[in-house]
Amino acid sequence: MKDVIRHLDIHPLRDMLYDELHSRPFQVIPSPARITHLALQVNEEQKREQFKHLQKLHELLGYEVPTRETQCYEQTFGELRIRWEKHLEFTSYTFTNLAPASRQDPFSEQGISVLPAGWLEQLPGTVIAALHVAIEDAREAAEPEPNEVKPWFEQMRLVGSSPQNGDARVWTSFKLHSDGFGRLLIYNKRMSDSQLGRLLQRLVEIETYRLMTLLALPVARDTAPILGEMDTQLARITEALAENGAADESALLSELTEMAARIEAFRAQTTFRFTATRAYADLIISRLEELREDEVSGHLTITEFLSRRLLPAVRTCQGVGERLEDLSRRVDRVSDMMRTRVEMAIQHQNRELLSSMDKRSKIQLMMQHTVEGLSVAAISYYLVGLVKYLLEALYGAGVAFDKAVATGIMVPVVLLAVWLATRRIHHHFHELAKTDLSVDELHEVKARKKRHERRN
Structure with missing residues (x-):
């Protein structure tokens, strides 16, 4: 039984923990x-x-x-x-x-x-x-x-x-x-x-x-006036933001960013020192309790002396540390408010931009319809010309008919055919815009629909 521990899996730090x-x-x-x-x-x-x-x-x-x-x-x-x-x-x-x-x-x-x-x-x-x-x-x-x-x-x-x-x-x-x-x-x-x-x-x-x-006390004394200045600066920025639309938001955001960077620099420099101060103060209080002192007539005890002289310095360091953290949180809140205002301004600009784009789209659509009408006339003119050459060829081959009458009849037929073809093309692109399918996929869907109709 004495050697049973040697056969168990022992934590590698076990001996160190005992020795500590x-x-x-x-x-x-x-x-x-x-x-x-x-x-x-x-x-x-x-x-x-x-x-x-x-x-x-x-x-x-x-x-x-x-x-x-x-x-x-x-x-x-x-x-x-x-x-x-x-x-x-x-x-x-x-x-x-x-x-x-x-x-x-x-x-x-x-x-x-x-x-x-x-x-x-x-x-x-x-x-x-x-x-x-x-x-x-x-x-x-x-x-x-x-x-x-x-x-x-x-x-x-x-x-x-x-x-x-x-x-x-x-x-x-x-x-x-x-x-x-x-x-x-x-x-x-x-x-x-x-x-x-x-x-x-x-x-x-x-x-x-x-x-x-007490090493943290000079740091706290040097930091406190600077925090006071930044506190005043933050109050001014907040007041400027409260004045609807009167503030230069880009300048205020730049000022906030600089302030946040300074606060983080102070936190990096002071956090360890202030934390160590609290830890050392707790150790001192523990050691003083262990002394179990009796008073010497006419003299302060060690506990009384340190309670009156040391603890106020500790509270000063704690107060500056808490003030620094509070200022950091307030800057974060104001920054969030600034970001919200900027996002709302961007959304307003986007709405105005979309409205402007919608107006331009309508104008472009009207212009497109005008151009399409002219295009139908132009295409029909060229097609009638081609038909005329065909009719002359047939007449020259011995087919008897009135070329002028035939040409006149073909003009409305060609116009109708070109207009129907244009409408079909428009309809095809409108269907394509309503779906997320490619052109080939849309053709495949139509082919399957036609096959299904023929089966039925």
Whole structure:
């Protein structure tokens, strides 16, 4: 029974799907520790270059070089632990300095302090988040007062939180300091190393995701005034169309087409960014709920701070995105109305053209009847001439008759014969026009009709 699964048809992605749930395990973080977290925007080529750069670090430190690139790579080099994660838009590095640290200034030593000189400066990618994290052990020693913490954040206004129902104390400012890094100070009160790792993961994700969320804000601010101008332009076009017949429809249609092209260009440039903003905002809300914060007296919690500062920016991006979609739909409706008016104008022109063609056809028919009358007279004249030659030949052969009388008698006979032949031809073409049959097919139908009449 143990080997029965091997005889079944296994989905080729089954192992990958199992491994995906364990691709980014939480870290185990001791107390105290000094950590530096970096998030870099990269393309696919830069992701490959980063893995080569990570291989170079192994060579510099004298460790075995990894050959297989994974979504999450973690390695400990003595007192240095490195964690590298690949995401859709960015990659993240977590450098953990496990060496003993001084409690005098938690940020005097960082996670990157033990990196080889020059390696970090050559890291491919664009830095979007950079954060120094200092973790202190407060399970035995008392934590400092808020006024003692403030100098370590360069006297910036602090955001304080007691996550996990008070098992830890977190201080941050959500600002960049003089070294170009943000700072996060964590005091571990009653948390295990695994719990501390999960807390750290949530906090650095909040820091990274909030910055990725705000990437759409400059785009929204640049786009909003242009959408306002196009909204006014569309209102003017709609008003012009409402004035019956007073608008230059070709000029308005050209203007609408240009506007629709601009809107599609804006959608192509902003749709992914606005969609990513909503996704990152949802992740931040989820991480904030997982913190289970208690308030620190006199300070905003992380949830309160981000709710007041971040969510309005998210709503701004969402509002601009919805406004762009609404403008696109309105342009489509006005374009449909314009196309309807153009089609109606074309149909009116076609009716006038058909009416004119009908009048010309009637005139041509009257002219044709006149010409046909003249044609009957002309054909009859020539036929009478031929008959006259025939009569003279007969008279010369000895047949006795009055040539003048015979010629006079033949004139009405010839006229009648020519007129009947002309009518028969007209009748034949009228029947052909009423059907979709060719001339040969029409003859065949008539032949079958005659055969049927003879049988009966």
